Amino acid sequence: MKVVPLAEAVRAREAARGEGRKVAVANGAFDLLHVGHVRYLQGAKDLTSGGLLVVGVNTDRSVRASKGPGRPVVPQEERAEIVAALGCVDLVVLFDETDAAALLTALRPDLHVKGTDYSEASVPEGEVVARLGGRTAIAGDPKDHSTTDVLSRIRGGSRDATVRIAEEAGARVVSRPFDDFARQHEFARSEARGTCILSLDADERASDDLARTARPALERGAAAYALPFRNHFRGVWLRHGGFHPDFHLRLFRKDLCRYDLTRPVHEKLIVQGAVERLEAPILHFTCSSLAQCLAKMERYGERAAWSLFAQGRRGQAWEVAFRPLWRFVRGYFLRGGFLDGAAGAAMAWARAYEAYARYARLWELSQFPESRGDALR
Structure with missing residues (x-):
């Protein structure tokens, strides 16, 4: 050895x-x-x-x-x-x-x-x-x-097969170095050539129902449409625990919407006009494994902690202790995550772990300046 x-x-x-x-x-x-x-x-x-x-x-x-x-x-x-x-x-x-x-x-x-x-x-x-x-x-x-x-070339675009698949399908592919989710989405919105946008991440799929109903819906004149997500984890379509119904603004008119750049992790669309709901879902294959899921929660927690820190928030002991616990109780018990079996329990704890990573990291950033060179992921 x-x-x-x-x-x-x-x-x-x-x-x-x-x-x-x-x-x-x-x-x-x-x-x-x-x-x-x-x-x-x-x-x-x-x-x-x-x-x-x-x-x-x-x-x-x-x-x-x-x-x-x-x-x-x-x-x-x-x-x-x-x-x-x-x-x-x-x-x-x-x-x-x-x-x-x-x-x-x-x-x-x-x-x-x-x-x-x-x-x-x-x-x-x-x-x-x-x-x-x-x-x-x-x-x-x-x-x-x-x-x-080497990293500047990798981070300028996708590291999986997304780019190749998109190019083979005839899509125009535009690369940008990643800094945060809000700016990445806003860049994509500004680059889109059509008047209407359906925003999908690489782990999401438009359902057949959405493919049929999106275009007629756009003709009704709303500025944006909230679409339900069907979230999948380890062979289970999660129907409880806050994962269903789980609506997100993903279908919208380019000229009437933009992304809020103050929300770097869970991006928010700012809409000028009416918002309606469609029942046709987006299929979200959230994580392929528990390891990938926990790594994702750490990345989200790290970025969220830095966002709060930049806004002047400082970590408190009660937040580190109770916010993760509340996140689990709310998802698993109050929103019925237990009805999705072991997958529901795993995802409830994963969300609680994101809350722990967020507020424990915020506390560390607040109390220990030397930790600001570290990162969870």
Whole structure:
């Protein structure tokens, strides 16, 4: 096993020294491994002339602290495993600091190797390495590759098959870097070429009834129509717990509606004119698994907490304790979520978890300024 605790890496260093081999340390986040990473690590290994290369991989917490919310994309255990799979890497150690000084002090390498975005004089830990009797070296190709560049291309559009399917169906596809749901929807509304819009997310489908009734309804002259959602989770169409009837404004006239940009998570449509209801549903396949559902609740909680914080709200103990509990009681007991069986219970707790994530994170943002570089997801 190449991914080891720091103490085991120290023992490996002593063994290598006893055999007369050089020891080198390289370090980084290695989020979305690309060819620049590979060339850097291969260069570091070459500098040891057959010696030991130990790679320090930043933990998720330290990546968020240095690169901001939304990073890393890949969790620390998987990043470490991917780096360890490279033939040039001998050992991988996770470390929790934003710089490598403590790691280098423990390992005392002959070489500390950094990539070509540094010079030997600009490496932050250079003085630490020199004090320990080692030296700093630079390896890898010119800085023509970066995870940030890769992410800008991914986040400019969908990461699943949505874009391909839309293009194959003849749709015009327009990309925009994601910042929040309200601005993404408003951008889509402004780009639409028709006079009327049916807004669907990638996990939603227009029912046959909606396909038949949408166009005649638009001729009646209302500015917007509220459509019922049928929410599906793990083989069950949820009919209770606040999931049915579950109306949303999704069919509307472009010139009479716009999205409220102060609602970054659960977007709200501002309508100038009459609003009517249709009974033809949108089919919502909300989550394919419990893991996906909980991750989604954390993302919603994170964004909602930041929105409240920006509005001047500060987290209170009673909100952290009671709002999640009330969310569960309301959905599961008062709105009959128990009638949907285990799926109803799971979704009631999922909604309660979103409330917990929201208000616990708001409390953390309020009380601990250093946590503002972290992110739940």
